[in-house]
Amino acid sequence: MTESPTSTRDEARELAEDSRETEWQSPSFASELFLGRFQPDLIHEFPEQDPQDRAEGDAFLAKLEQFLKENVDAEAIDREEQVPPEVIRGLVDLGAFSMKIPKEYGGLGFSQLNYNRAVALVASHCASTAVWISAHQSIGVPQPLRIFGTDEQKTRFLPRLASGAIxxxxxxxxxxxxxxxxxxxxxxxxxxxxxxxxxxxxxxxxxxxxxxxxxxxxxxxxxxxxxxxxxxxxxxxxxxxxxxxxxxxxxxxxxxxxxxxxxxxxxxxxxxxxxxxxxxxxxxxxxxxxxNTGRLTLPAACTGTARQCLQISRRWANERAQWGAPIGKHESVGSMLAWMASHTFAMQAVSDYASGLSVKPGADIRLEAAMAKLFNSETCSRIADMALQIRAGRGYESEKSLGDRGEIPWPVERIFRDQRINTIVEGTSEIQRLFIAREALDPHLQKAGALIAPKSSTSEKMQSLGTAMKWYPGWYLSLWSPAQGSTPAGIPSSLMPHLRFVRRNARKLARSLFHSMVTIGPALERRQVLLGRYVDIGCDLLAISAAVSRAASRTKSEPANHTPIELADHFSRAARRRVNASFRAARSNDDRTSKKIARNVLGGQYGWLEEGIVRSCPEDAPTTNGAPPGEDRPAPEPIASS
Ligand SMILES: Cc1cc2nc3c(=O)[nH]c(=O)nc-3n(C[C@H](O)[C@H](O)[C@H](O)COP(=O)(O)OP(=O)(O)OC[C@H]3O[C@@H](n4cnc5c(N)ncnc54)[C@H](O)[C@@H]3O)c2cc1C
Structure with a gap:
């Protein structure tokens, strides 16, 4: 018989807690940020890709790009809802389905960064094809097999997976x-x-x-x-x-x-x-x-989408003239272009930083990977939306329809539909925020968790109290004393204020989190919107740091090129405004009324607002599982007894 599913919130949480990764050797830049400690040496110098590794990736990317241009008709694939078998076969032959499989098992043995670049390239052209490749290698059998498989299992399966088994x-x-x-x-x-x-x-x-x-x-x-x-x-x-x-x-x-x-x-x-x-x-x-590791690829794919949106928007904003000027010269459209370019730069920096980390033995990538997934998928959504707005009517029209009436079939409508999944799969944005908040609070739970856990024994509480009393006074005072720490070398002077902002606001973030823990207690876990604001602040602080460090690194290799500095500066200004707004909203907000209204919505008190429509889900119709509304969904039927 199929056993009944886990039923209580406590059991589900216990199982999830038990399954967290807990052992790491190197500290994480992001987890230090949440503790108020800005550690620039963990992000700067930017972990640029090793030139030899990059060259290996370049050679493959050139072949892959040629294959995509010659064989992958993204519009037809979308319309016919099928990636032709010969395309899959061609990609297998090229090695695109074995990029992450080690060479000794017949794969290409790519680094995470080269794998990301390849997936981003495919995603920029045909998101469906990119998902085929990524689902197989980012989360499909090769990935957990490499980490958890026995030698016998690897020998049995990896060569098959490298040679075409999906x-x-x-x-x-x-x-x-x-x-x-x-x-x-x-x-x-x-x-x-x-x-x-x-x-x-x-x-x-x-x-x-x-x-x-x-x-x-x-x-x-x-x-x-x-x-x-x-x-x-x-x-x-x-x-x-x-x-x-x-x-x-x-x-x-x-x-x-x-x-x-x-x-x-x-x-x-x-x-x-x-x-x-x-x-x-x-x-x-x-x-x-x-x-955790799979999440490194989706942010990279989002950068491919964002770059495609930017390119289309730039071309169109130059070519399309209305009211006597190219639309890009109208300030509203221009500001969208600036936002898109500066945020695409930041997305790339965040994705590359998180993936660069993953090659360091013992590095803790949980927070960075989850923050990259959250930041890049949400930013990509806004960029795709802006691209559609700039293309306007043509952004809403399918590429086939555009082509049929003689216009260039730029695929904004398809991109807009395709990218929407990114804030849902591999952890929805809401779940990412909870996950990140949980990891950010982990050092506190380690030290003082037993004090508030209802199930902990008296001796556990006493032990926790001892640890907390030793650690908290020094740590808390350090959050108020003047900011210390060396200034990272090689940061362009115009970007230094942004790093100082990160240093100051990491301390403020740690204080705010701590104050919320103390004043709200265990109920903080249920204050998802408040925690979400702290998480979003953390993401922007991480993104500013990554963008500034990346810009510094680019300037070092190309001193005459100031464009990375311009983009990092513009991004950081926008991100700082968001951080300030989130801190303000953490203090003064409408969370209470929001909660009350949500309860009323759920209770049907505003039913009158839903009048005058043809209801897609009439109140007396069964819910999706066939149970009358209001009744608990029955446990799934056992498919067969064993
Ligand atoms: C195209 C596509 C491809 C997919 N590929 C795979 C795959 O290859 N393998 C696989 O296993 N799964 C896959 N999924 C499933 C995907 O991972 C899930 O859709 C996702 O995990 C969310 O689950 P759900 O859709 O059931 O939403 P639900 O869990 O029902 O959530 C509904 C809403 O409630 C929110 N929510 C839920 N719980 C909480 C909470 N505790 N606090 C706050 N908000 C909450 C969610 O964020 C969401 O907004 C795929 C889904 C799609 C659509």
């Missing part, structure tokens, strides 16, 4: 989206212990319909730990041609229309015991670690 990552279920611990798919050991019997349903599995191999997370039998039942999730490598693997539905989307994504059903699938990845019970951790 893979995907199956975590989400109809009832388990942002909260994967709530999953209902089960794997139980067979009587002889040689197999696991898999039952359940996975939703929106990208590449799933064409994949040969999937990494599947499933609940395995619970264990008793310290007298309490502990839910277990384990990870399995599943062959999709095994009996019982069904692909009953292909999903269709607003954008990235040619991805191969669907519902995958497992009916008594017998998975060999040797296909368990990592230890039994560590599946959620494997999924979260995979996503």
């Amino acid at each position: 893979s995907g990552f199956a975590l989400t279920e109809p009832e388990a989206g942002s909260d994967p611990a709530n999953m209902a798919t089960t794997a139980v050991p067979s009587e002889d212990g040689k197999e696991w019997i898999l039952n359940g349903e996975k939703l929106w599995c990208t590449n799933g319909l064409d994949a040969d191999l999937l990494i599947v997370m499933a609940r395995t039998p619970s264990k008793m730990v310290k007298g309490r039942e502990r839910k277990q999730i384990s990870a399995f490598i599943v062959e999709t041609d095994d009996p019982g693997v069904k692909k009953p539905h292909r999903c269709h989307f607003l954008g990235i229309r040619a991805i191969s994504n669907g519902l995958i059903r497992f009916e008594n699938v017998r998975v060999p015991a040797e296909n368990l990845l990592g230890e039994e019970g560590r599946g959620l951790k494997i999924a979260l670690v995979t996503l």
Whole structure:
């Protein structure tokens, strides 16, 4: 029988907490920022790509670009909702599906930065094709296999994956989206212990319909730990041609229309015991670690999209004249161009910084990767929106329609649809903010968490009190004493005020977070909007630091070129205004009324506002699962008993 899913908030949180990564050797620039410590030496000199590595990437990118231009008709792919098999084959032959697979297993063994550059290039041309490549390597089987697989498993699977076997990552279920611990798919050991019997349903599995191999997370039998039942999730490598693997539905989307994504059903699938990845019970951790690194690629893909939007907007703003001048010369359009250019520069710096970190052994990339994902996906959305606004009617018109009536078919409408997914997959923006806030608060929870945790014992509380009393006075005083620390060398003088702003405001951020912890206590966890403001401040401080450091690095190699300084300066001014506004909003806001209104909306008190429409979801119609509205959704039907 399928076990009932994890039901309580506490259980879900406990499982998620247990699955966090916790062991790191090097400090993270971002986590130090949240503690009020601006450590410029962690971000400056900017970790530029090693020239030899870059040259290897350049050679591949040239071939890839040529292939894309000659073989990948992005408009037809979008319209027909299919990446032709010969395109996939050609990309496999080129090595685009084995970039992250080590050379000893037949892959190209690329660094994260070269992989990012390739995905960004593909994404700039055809987002659907980029998703095929990325779902396979960023989160599909090769990624967790490289980190958690045994030598035997790597030898068995990686050469196959390098030579054309497609893979995907199956975590989400109809009832388990942002909260994967709530999953209902089960794997139980067979009587002889040689197999696991898999039952359940996975939703929106990208590449799933064409994949040969999937990494599947499933609940395995619970264990008793310290007298309490502990839910277990384990990870399995599943062959999709095994009996019982069904692909009953292909999903269709607003954008990235040619991805191969669907519902995958497992009916008594017998998975060999040797296909368990990592230890039994560590599946959620494997999924979260995979996503931590996987999240480095999506920000890079967003930079490809942003650069494409910038190029189209620049061309159009020069060529299109209205009211006697090119539209780019009208101040409103010009300011959009300036925003797009300066923020594209910052996105690139953030993405490259986070990915550059990932090659340092023992580096803590959790915060940087999540912040890069949040910052780049949200910034990319605004850039795509601006590109559409600048192209106006033509931005809203499909490229086919433009082409059919004789205009140049610039694909802004498609880009706008395609990029919308980026704030949803690999952790929605809301979940990223919670994740980042959790990691930012971790040093405090380590030191004083037991003081506020309802379940901690008296001796744990006393121990925590001792640690807190030793650490907090010195740390807190340091946040008020005059800012210290060396000024990083080689920063252009016009950019120095921005770094001083980061130094000052990191301290203010740490103080504000701490004050909120003390005044709000454990309920801070539920103050998502307040925490979100702190997270957004942290993201902008990180982005200013990365943009300034990148501009300094560019100026060092090209002293006569002042454009990176201009862009970093313009970006930093905008980001500083946002930071100041967020601090103001943290003090003075409408969170209380917002909460009350939200309750009223949910309770239907403003039903009159919804009158005069043809309702898409009439009140008396069943909800999506067929249950009458207001009733709890029933537990998913067991697909088969085992
Ligand atoms: C095109 C596409 C491709 C995908 N590819 C894959 C894939 O390859 N593999 C895979 O496993 N999954 C995949 N997914 C699933 C994707 O990761 C999920 O859509 C995502 O995790 C969000 O889950 P959900 O859609 O069920 O939203 P829900 O979790 O139902 O969330 C709905 C809303 O509530 C918010 N929310 C939820 N919980 C909280 C909370 N605690 N606090 C505040 N806000 C909250 C969310 O941010 C969101 O705004 C894909 C989805 C799509 C659409």
